[in-house]
Amino acid sequence: MEWKNLGETAVYENPWFKVNLADVELPNGRHLDHFTIRLRDVALTAAINEHDEVLLLWRHRFITDSWGWELPGGVVDDGETPAEAAAREMFEETGWRAGPLQPLMIVEPASGLIDARHHIYWSEGAEHVGEPADDFESERREWVPLKRVPELIDEHAIPAANTLSALMRLHHLRQL
Incomplete structure (x- = not known):
């Protein structure tokens, strides 16, 4: 069952990381907001x-x-x-x-929230x-x-x- 990321909006950003709000579509078609933290490797x-x-x-x-x-x-x-x-x-x-x-x-230490x-x-x-x-x-x-x-x-x-x-x-x- 794959969750689809339909796009993200930046909430906060600095040279170390970004916090985004993602529009996620679940396999049953329902949408939810999900925060993501984008980090450098x-x-x-x-x-x-x-x-x-x-x-x-x-x-x-x-x-x-x-x-x-x-x-x-x-x-x-x-x-x-x-x-x-x-x-x-x-x-x-x-x-x-x-x-x-x-x-x-x-x-990937916390792949449900962070992409590091x-x-x-x-x-x-x-x-x-x-x-x-x-x-x-x-x-x-x-x-x-x-x-x-x-x-x-x-x-x-x-x-x-x-x-x-x-x-x-x-x-x-x-x-x-």
Whole structure:
């Protein structure tokens, strides 16, 4: 059963996102108004070292007033590929330069309301170059063992859906 978007009207817009009101036709012909949030794509990097540890950020999110582990990442800038953005964001937020990036997955964290696509890459290794340019992004950066992922999930220490999905997949792929 497919819902049809017959058009959208802008409600609010800024450089980061747009809020639109969509005229949606349901399969039975009924119409409803549905708000949509249109976001720019996001890219993240999961760098894995020789000890099967992943480089994570420990950070506070003021919107949910919660702390948790996250992969470094951010918005894909105009003229930039998701892989370029993932590498740039990792370097800016951690001071580490990722090895060659390989696609891991694309997730859509809230597809019933938001059209954001999160492109997640992984790399074998990373090189420490210096202090992060964006050190305000996190309280600390640590190499965390992938084998701890189930425990961290149980502790609700990985609340971000994109990081959670990526780490579960990497944990599974590495069969830890």
